[in-house]
Amino acid sequence: MRSHHKFWPRRLPHSLTVPSTSLWDNLAISAQRYPDKVALVFFGRTLTYRQLKEGAERLAAYLVTLGVKRGDRVALCMQNCPQLVMAHFAILRANAVVVPVNPMNRAEELKHYITDPDTKIAITTGDLAAEWVQASDALPPAERLVHLVVTQFTDAFDAGVSGDDAPPPAWADWLGTRHPLPALQQGQAHAWSDAIACTSEPPALAVGPQDLALLPYTSGTTGLPKGCMHPHKSIMHNAVASALWGAGSADNVTLAVVPMFHITGMVSVMHASIYSAATIVIMPRWDRDLAGRLISRWQVTNWTNIPTMVIDLLASPHFASYDLSSLVYIGGGGAAMPQAVAQRLLEQYGLRYAEGYGLTETAAPSHSNPPDNPKQQCLGIPFMSTDARVIDPDTLQEVPVGEQGEIIIHGPEVFEGYWKRPDATASAFIEFEGKRFFRSGDLGRMDEDGYFFLTDRLKRMINASGFKVWPAEVEALMFRHPAIQEACIIAAKDSYRGETVKAVVVLRATHKDTTEQQIIDWCRENMAVYKVPRIVQFVPALPKSGSGKVMWRALQESELAAEAKA
Known part of the structure; x- marks a missing residue:
C-alpha cells in the first residue's frame, strides 16, 4: 500500500472508472435530469440547465454554418460569464476543439493563438474584440481569422441590477458598455444575439473519449506558448474526480471566481460542476465584497480560489456582515496559503483549507490534499488514479523519502503531448518502471505519509x-x-x-x-x-x-x- 493511502478519504475510491462519453454529454445528461435547476447565476440573472443546453446547441449549429468542422480549433477568449460556459460547450457540441485564451492578452500575444492552432474562428467579448481584430489584421492574409463572434456582458445580465447581486460601481462602464461590432479584414464579425438565435439543427455528435477536446496553452523556459493536447477522456477524469473529491452533488453551489479560461477554473470548477449538475455563481473577476455578498446570498458550498483571495476577503471592513456558514469545501492552489490564515479559517469556520497542485499538462490537479486530512503549505497526495514519484533529475532514479528531486506524474489526466511540437513532447516524458511519466519541472519532496511538498523550481518561472x-x-x-x-x-x-x-x-x-x-x-x-x-x-x-x-x-x-x- 502506498503511504498516502492511509490518509485517503474513506468515502472515495483510489482510482476511477471514467465515463465512455464526451464532455458534451455531461451537460446534456444534467439538463435531462435537472432541466429546471439553475445552472448559472450572473449578477442576479439565472440560466437553467435546459436553457444552457439549448443555447449551446443553437450556437453549435451557428458555428457549423460558419464552416466549423470536426476537429477544428475555435478560440474562446473572455472573462468569466455565462457566455463562456455556453460557448465552451457549443464548441464541443460542434465536434470541435476549444482553444481557451487568457483575456488579459494583447494583440501582439493573440497572434500566436490564431497562427499556431490554425484558428479561423474566435469567440470573445466586446471589450476585447478590437485586440483580436488588430492581431488578425496584422497577419498575412492566409493566416487571418475568418469569423469573430462577439458578445456583450449585458447579453447575460441586467445592467440596472441592485442589491447584493449588483456588480461593484467601478465595473459599471466595463460591464455595461455595448461595443459596436468591429470590422475584420477579409472576415466578418457576428453578434452573439444572432448566433444564439440560429434555428438550424447542430450536426450529429461525432466525438468521444479519444478525440481532442481542449488545446490550452502553457508557456515554458523557451519561446512562445505551447498547446497541450487534451482529449475528452483526460478532462473527463479530472472533472469527475474533482466533483467526488469536493463532495459534488446537484445541491452544491459553486463560486466561480478563478478564471475559467485557466485549466483550474475550467476543469475543477466548470466541468466538475456541470458533471454533477451543481449551480455555478459566476464572478467575472475578483472583488472581495462582491464575493462576500454572493457567498451569503446564494449560500455557496464550494469555493476554489487562490489564497490571496481569502486573505483579501478576511481583511474586508465589511467581513463581519458576511455569512460563510454554508461553505463546506474551500481549497485552491497557485500559491501557498499562509499558516495563520489557514488557522483562522479552521478556528472560526471549521474549514480546512485544502491546497492542491497541478499543471495545464495534467488538466489541473495531479495532487490534492484530502479535505478531511489536509496538511498546510503542502501540495497534497497524488490524485485519483495517479502515480507520482520524486526522482533525481539527472540520474532519473527515485530518491528516498524526504529528499528533494523532480516530481513526475503518471495518470489518465496527463495530456497527450504538445501541439505540433514532437521535440518538446519527447523531452517532457520519461519511461519509468514501464510507464510513461510526465516531467513536471518542479522540485519537491515526499514525506513519510506520502504528502508532497514543493521545494524549488527546475523551470525558470x-x-x-x-x-x-x-x-x-x-x-x-x-x-x-x-x-x-x-x-x-x-x-x-x-x-x-x-x-x-x-x-x-x-x-x-x-x-x-x-x-x-x-x-x-x-x-x-x-x-x-x-x-x-x-x-x-x-x-x-x-x-x-x-x-x-x-x-x-x-x-x-x-x-x-x-x-x-x-
Whole structure:
C-alpha cells in the first residue's frame, strides 16, 4: 500500500472508472435530469440547465454554418460569464476543439493563438474584440481569422441590477458598455444575439473519449506558448474526480471566481460542476465584497480560489456582515496559503483549507490534499488514479523519502503531448518502471505519509499571485521595443503578490534617454497586465557565460541577496 493511502478519504475510491462519453454529454445528461435547476447565476440573472443546453446547441449549429468542422480549433477568449460556459460547450457540441485564451492578452500575444492552432474562428467579448481584430489584421492574409463572434456582458445580465447581486460601481462602464461590432479584414464579425438565435439543427455528435477536446496553452523556459493536447477522456477524469473529491452533488453551489479560461477554473470548477449538475455563481473577476455578498446570498458550498483571495476577503471592513456558514469545501492552489490564515479559517469556520497542485499538462490537479486530512503549505497526495514519484533529475532514479528531486506524474489526466511540437513532447516524458511519466519541472519532496511538498523550481518561472509568468515569453515581447538592446526577466519579492516581475535592461546607445516608466508603459500596451514588469533596472551590460548565454541565475541570486540585506 502506498503511504498516502492511509490518509485517503474513506468515502472515495483510489482510482476511477471514467465515463465512455464526451464532455458534451455531461451537460446534456444534467439538463435531462435537472432541466429546471439553475445552472448559472450572473449578477442576479439565472440560466437553467435546459436553457444552457439549448443555447449551446443553437450556437453549435451557428458555428457549423460558419464552416466549423470536426476537429477544428475555435478560440474562446473572455472573462468569466455565462457566455463562456455556453460557448465552451457549443464548441464541443460542434465536434470541435476549444482553444481557451487568457483575456488579459494583447494583440501582439493573440497572434500566436490564431497562427499556431490554425484558428479561423474566435469567440470573445466586446471589450476585447478590437485586440483580436488588430492581431488578425496584422497577419498575412492566409493566416487571418475568418469569423469573430462577439458578445456583450449585458447579453447575460441586467445592467440596472441592485442589491447584493449588483456588480461593484467601478465595473459599471466595463460591464455595461455595448461595443459596436468591429470590422475584420477579409472576415466578418457576428453578434452573439444572432448566433444564439440560429434555428438550424447542430450536426450529429461525432466525438468521444479519444478525440481532442481542449488545446490550452502553457508557456515554458523557451519561446512562445505551447498547446497541450487534451482529449475528452483526460478532462473527463479530472472533472469527475474533482466533483467526488469536493463532495459534488446537484445541491452544491459553486463560486466561480478563478478564471475559467485557466485549466483550474475550467476543469475543477466548470466541468466538475456541470458533471454533477451543481449551480455555478459566476464572478467575472475578483472583488472581495462582491464575493462576500454572493457567498451569503446564494449560500455557496464550494469555493476554489487562490489564497490571496481569502486573505483579501478576511481583511474586508465589511467581513463581519458576511455569512460563510454554508461553505463546506474551500481549497485552491497557485500559491501557498499562509499558516495563520489557514488557522483562522479552521478556528472560526471549521474549514480546512485544502491546497492542491497541478499543471495545464495534467488538466489541473495531479495532487490534492484530502479535505478531511489536509496538511498546510503542502501540495497534497497524488490524485485519483495517479502515480507520482520524486526522482533525481539527472540520474532519473527515485530518491528516498524526504529528499528533494523532480516530481513526475503518471495518470489518465496527463495530456497527450504538445501541439505540433514532437521535440518538446519527447523531452517532457520519461519511461519509468514501464510507464510513461510526465516531467513536471518542479522540485519537491515526499514525506513519510506520502504528502508532497514543493521545494524549488527546475523551470525558470515567476509566480505572481498564482499567475505563472515565464521570463522567456516576456523577454521575447520586450525585445520588440526599439530602445531595448537586451533584457533579462527575474523575480522580485512582493508583499502582496508573493513574487513580482523585474526587468534588467540594457538600452541601445541611440535611446539612452528612455525612462523606466516608458518601458513599463510600453509593456502595458503589449502584454497581459500580470506579465508587465513592476520594476525596471537599467544596467550597462548583462552577465554572460563563455558561450554568450545570459546568466539569468546570477542576476536572480544578486536580487535575492539584495532583498536579504534590505
